Amino acid sequence: MKQYILTFFFLFITLISLSQSNNSKNKFRVTLNDLKMQSYEKDSTANALVIYEYGNSYVDRNDYDLRTQEKHKIKILSKEAFDEANIVLYLYNDGNNFERVKNIIATTYNLVENKVITTKLEEKDIFKEKYNDNYTLVKFTLPNIKVGSVITYSYTLRSPFMFKYKGWKFQSEIPKIYSEYRASIPGNWEYNIKLVGGKKLSVNESEIEKNCLEVGNGGSAHCGNYKYVMENIPAFVEEDYMTSESNYLAKIDYELKTFNSFDGTKKDYTKTWKTVDKDLKTDAKIGRQLNKSIKPEDYLSQGIINEKNKLTKAKLIYNYVQDNYTWNGEYKLFSEGSVKGLLKNKSGNASSINILLHNLLKASDIDVNPLLISTRENGFPTKIYPVLSDFNYLIAQVTVDEKTYLLDATDSYLNFGAVPFRCLNEYGRLLDFKKGSKWIDIKPNKISSVNYQVNLNLENDNLITGKISSKRTGYHALNIKKRYYPNPDKYISNLEDKFPYGEISDYETIHKDSESENFIESYNIEYIPDDTNSNIYLNPFFVTFFKENPFKLQERTYPIDFGYKDSYFYMLKLNFDESYAIKEKPTDLKLALPNNMGNIVFASTFNETSFSLSFRINFKSHIYTPDYYPYLKEFMSKIVDIQTNSLILIKRQE
Structure with a gap:
């Protein structure tokens, strides 16, 4: 059997000794000062304040599932913050395996006539409901909330999905005094890890723990143990003229790259763009629809087909798709058979309309390529490595006389060469199944x-x-x-x-x-x-x-x-x-x-x-x-x- 040593995949980590002391219990405990607090000096407008929060993710040494322990302590400063007492947990499932939550403990603390009154959450007030096919909600509301209350809640998440390693949001809509996250990752699992949001960590420590995970026949792995802390984190406040808040919230995200099994086999989860391009070319939801042969005469008038000027012809084809097919308001980038449904109903999602546009232009001998993008509200796609789930939209790029035009036929009011405002999200991935894909900028040329x-x-x-x-x-x-x-x-x-x-x-x-x-x-x-x-x-x-x-x-x-x-x-x-x-x-x-x-x-x-x-x-x-x-x-x-x-x-x- 083989022994695996952790490989480090991110640049911002400095390898230093990780302190073994854990004073999370003391920080989680509610104090008299917490209860007497009436405002937050660093943000007088705050309706609530996270005084302390703690997360600890690790692989259980007996069950080999992913565990995350969380603790949260929040001060309620005004009645506008009573919603902070409404907690919702999203538990993922793939139909066969399920995430679970255990040991939910929640308490409300109030100071009444110099006496501390505690009110505990009862188990009967914890509810579960189906959200969709992949998520179940666990919901509870802390009792006896008042202006001045301090609420605490903790729980343990159990997950069989190591590809969904628990990320951590240091920033939210309310300010935080202290946020700590610890992660222990066995060397079998190699992750791409990124720190988003541009905020500095006050503590950034790591160490290697030998033989943290052991299996039968002598197999074992070392773990990388990490400690991240941010302090005095301002509230994230949305304002006009911004893209998705997910681009800017201070957080840590994990993307599984490779799993090395104890039997010596290796499975790659994060691929190179060269591999992704090859897969997309034959994918039924993208490549096969883009490469489908169609006859222009089945769709276009003879006037359009016989047009000699390529730019004029491209504009006529673009106008044809605009005028004859209606967008149903859905994106659905990866949707098998979507073009077939569009042709039948004369209405369809954005990707199906633009794939049809692409195919008509290609069949008319016009240089065209599909462009995968993420809309403004969806966030920036990751550039470091391919993450197809980051993309939710497809448009077309046409090149005529060495000049390029971006096209989206979902909006009948758009002019040739313009894309909807929702698509102006900095960059996208241009697919070329012969030469290979590449990143291109998405910027309107005209003022x-x-x-x-x-x-x-x-x-x-x-x-x-x-x-x-x-x-x-x-x-x-x-x-x-x-x-x-x-x-x-x-x-x-x-x-x-x-x-x-x-x-x-x-x-x-x-x-x-x-x-x-x-x-x-x-x-x-x-x-x-x-x-x-x-x-x-x-x-x-x-x-x-x-x-x-x-x-x-x-x-x-x-x-x-x-x-x-x-x-x-x-x-x-x-x-x-x-x-x-x-x-x-x-x-x-x-x-x-x-x-x-x-x-x-x-x-x-x-x-x-x-x-x-x-x-x-x-x-x-x-x-x-x-x-x-x-x-x-x-x-x-x-x-x-x-x-x-x-x-x-x-x-x-x-």
């Missing part, structure tokens, strides 16, 4: 823009009349097309509601269908401004780009991801006769982000018969690192202030 031009006249009766024209491009055009074309009357009605103190009329849009890349509209307006005696106060911004500052955190530790670069421009001209005069105008402003990554230019001029104003905003990157957050926060604050508080004082001449 999306919003432009307004407002021409007004101030009449002698103080009535302002004029015309507002606008043009939107890129994703800004896509968003408004989705609002306008399904119901133009409703769109115009909503537009009228935005002018409660004025009236709009003669609405026009240049485009009669949704195929244009731009959206251009115009309408007339009548407006009566505020006036006091002979003074008229006018806010020149009849349209605002941002109603409020979306950035409200004291500090943001994850990137600001807009998805695409964009710009905004507002220009106004107000004409009047000699009976009026401009007495005050807004203050001009120029502001730039560091490294010229964005800028604001606000300026106005006037003469005896007119007033002109221009306001330009540029975001020159689609993504900003957290270092830019305070600057973007100030940037947005200035934008909102300019749109809200820019008043023009117009005085009637005597």
Whole structure:
């Protein structure tokens, strides 16, 4: 029999002696100070606080299953945090084997008239229910919860699934003072291990324990024992302009790479991309559907088939799929026979629609490859090694005259070369079953823009009349097309509601269908401004780009991801006769982000018969690192202030 020594697979571990002392019992014990605590000094807004949590995962030496002991101690600081007392555990099963939870102990502590009152969870209040075919829920709620309560709960998870080694989340929606995780991994199991979230460990220790696991006939393995601690962990607060929180939460994840059996056999779980490419080529859910031979004449008109210009032909095929097949709202990347169902029902999941698009383009002799991606809410796919479960979506990449275009035919309002916002998740894996797959970036090349031009006249009766024209491009055009074309009357009605103190009329849009890349509209307006005696106060911004500052955190530790670069421009001209005069105008402003990554230019001029104003905003990157957050926060604050508080004082001449 063979003896296996642990191999280390991650770079952030430093091999040093692991302390044998374990004071988790003392830290888990509720103290008088815990009960008297009324707020958390490092975060005065916190509704609850994890004072202490502890996890310990190891392989049982008798049953050889994976055990995880967990302990949690939480302070309830306000009634908004009562949900922290609702505990839900997800237990996995594959139909034959099941995860189980044992030894659930939960207690609520309250300080009442200087006496500590404890209320224990009763076994009858622990419930189990089926969640889906692979998960069962175990649920319980700690009793007698009040503002000021301290709750503790502990349990042991037993799992037969070593491929699902227990990960650990150091960060959550509430702050934590102390979070400790210990892992003991026998050398038979080799894992890829990654620390996510960019937060530093306060303790990062490891040691080798010899012969931690023994089997019959002298077989044994050494274990790598690890101790990780994070302290004073801020709450993770979601804010606008971010991708999935799973990209940024501080945590440790495990992916089984290889299992070495005591009989000398070896099984690889994590493969190379070269191996994955080979497997995908013959996979019934992906490769066989992508390589299916189809006849263009069974789908396309002779006009499309006979088109000589390849780019024009690609666009016509793209429009054909858009117009004839409806997305059912599902992704279902790995779904056997999905294209067959799409052809039968004229409706199907995203992958089936884009596989059909791929096959029609390929059959029409157009250079096309499938692109596996993960949507923004699904998180970034792992780049270190192949994890197919990280992907949940498929689009197509077309190359014509050495220029590439990303295509997704699920949205009838999308233009050729654009993908839905949900797909703007940094990168994807381009499949090429002849040359091999590779990572490519997913970034819109064009800037999306919003432009307004407002021409007004101030009449002698103080009535302002004029015309507002606008043009939107890129994703800004896509968003408004989705609002306008399904119901133009409703769109115009909503537009009228935005002018409660004025009236709009003669609405026009240049485009009669949704195929244009731009959206251009115009309408007339009548407006009566505020006036006091002979003074008229006018806010020149009849349209605002941002109603409020979306950035409200004291500090943001994850990137600001807009998805695409964009710009905004507002220009106004107000004409009047000699009976009026401009007495005050807004203050001009120029502001730039560091490294010229964005800028604001606000300026106005006037003469005896007119007033002109221009306001330009540029975001020159689609993504900003957290270092830019305070600057973007100030940037947005200035934008909102300019749109809200820019008043023009117009005085009637005597």
